Every structure is written in structure tokens, then in C-alpha cells.
Amino acid sequence: MTEKVNNFPPLPQFLRLKPCFYQNVEEEIPPQHHQLVHRVYKLWMLYAITLSVNIVSCIAWWAGGGGATNFGLALLWLILFSPCSYTCWFRPLYKAFRADSSFNFMMFFFIFFLQCVLALIQAVGIPGWGASGWLATVNMFGSNVGSGVVMLFSALLFTVVTVLMGLVLIRVHRLYRGGGGSMARAQEEWTSGVWKSAAVREAGFNAVTSESGPSLPQYPTSVPSYPDNRPW
Numbered sequence: 001m002t003e004k005v006n007n008f009p010p011l012p013q014f015l016r017l018k019p020c021f022y023q024n025v026e027e028e029i030p031p032q033h034h035q036l037v038h039r040v041y042k043l044w045m046l047y048a049i050t051l052s053v054n055i056v057s058c059i060a061w062w063a064g065g066g067g068a069t070n071f072g073l074a075l076l077w078l079i080l081f082s083p084c085s086y087t088c089w090f091r092p093l094y095k096a097f098r099a100d101s102s103f104n105f106m107m108f109f110f111i112f113f114l115q116c117v118l119a120l121i122q123a124v125g126i127p128g129w130g131a132s133g134w135l136a137t138v139n140m141f142g143s144n145v146g147s148g149v150v151m152l153f154s155a156l157l158f159t160v161v162t163v164l165m166g167l168v169l170i171r172v173h174r175l176y177r178g179g180g181g182s183m184a185r186a187q188e189e190w191t192s193g194v195w196k197s198a199a200v201r202e203a204g205f206n207a208v209t210s211e212s213g214p215s216l217p218q219y220p221t222s223v224p225s226y227p228d229n230r231p232w
Helices: 031-063 068-099 102-124 134-141 145-178 183-192 194-203
Strands: none
Touching (some): 031 068, 068 102, 102 134, 134 145
16 A cells, blocks of 8 residues: 655655645545535635735725825735634545534534634624725725725635635535434543544554564544535
8 A cells, every 4th residue: 555645735855844744635535525624725815815815905904094004914814714624624525524523523612613603704804803804995996996996806805705704604514414413422422532643644654563574554444424415
């Protein structure tokens, strides 16, 4: 069996930095959930793009009379939330579907709900928070129409991202509850340490030496029993 080599994020060969994660939806995720996982991954990319557009909007905001604080915070949100959102809510969902892990589902629900709240605040656009949302955009139209038009793009994107995140949260929760998942099951995984062993197997299995030589890694044989992925 070939060793799984980390392939995400895809980095140029000349960099000394190497990918941190192994991601292969077709290989590791049950077929009925391929579409949902792909859509959540695209949602993460859309959020990262929205944070990038927000920087341009905050520059227009600054040029139209706004403070430099918004630009600085927008740059911080891009640097902070782009990798953290992938690590903190997409990876738990990926591992939850891969290993039928209630603990990872609960981790996804908790962090993703906070992400939805944050996206909603960014869509509102409170001045001084580094997010060019609706309040900031409407106020800017009263003083500088050109800057307001540029800021409108990020306001629309934040709104779309917030709505899509809400739909994903509802969809995954229904899927999880329909498959028999519960908080008690997640607590049982935490107590027994099953959530830790899955991470160890993902990182790589150490061959166990015996008289017949090293044995093959023992991959989990259980398949998630969640309902088929219906259109949403």
C-alpha cells in the first residue's frame, strides 16, 4: 500500500515549505457525500475570495474618507481567517464524513456556527471592524459614490456567503441527525479516545514488527451510515 503524501495546500516545488494535509475526496469520502464535501470546500474558497475583495473595498473606503484602521483589520482578517477557517471547520467536516466521527461533527457545528455569526457581522458592515458591509456601503454612497460602488461588491459577497453558510449548517445537521448522531455519541468518542486514534491513523501507521515482518496498516472498516445526499 502506498504512503499518503500531503497534497494540500498545493505549493511550488522550489519552496521549502511542504503541504500540511492530505485531501482526496474521491478516495476518502463515501460516494454519496462527495457533492456536499466539494460544495463546502468551494464555500471555503468563496469566503477566502470575499476576504480578498474586502481588502480592495476597504482601500476604496479609505480613499473615500474612511480610516486606515479598516484596511489594517481587513488585511488581518484575510491572513487569519483564510487558513483558520479551512483548519477549524472544513477539516473537521472532512474527517467527520471520512471516519463517521461524531466528535468531529460536533466540532464542525460549534465552530461553523461561530463562523456564520462572524460572516453575518461582516455582511452588516459595522464601521471600524474592517468589513465593508451594508452599513458602511450605504453611508459611503452619501459622500463618495465611486467608493460606494466598489464597497458594494464585498457587501454582496458577504451576504451570499452568510446565506450559503446557513444552508450548509442546516443541511449537515439534518444529515447528521438523520444518521443517528447525537451529543452522547460524541461524548463517548471523547471519553474512549477514538477521535485521537483516527488522527494517528491519518498521520501514518507505524508498522508493527512481528515474526512474519511488519504488518500492513489497519484502516477503519466502518462506513458512515448517513442517508443519501439529496439535492439542496
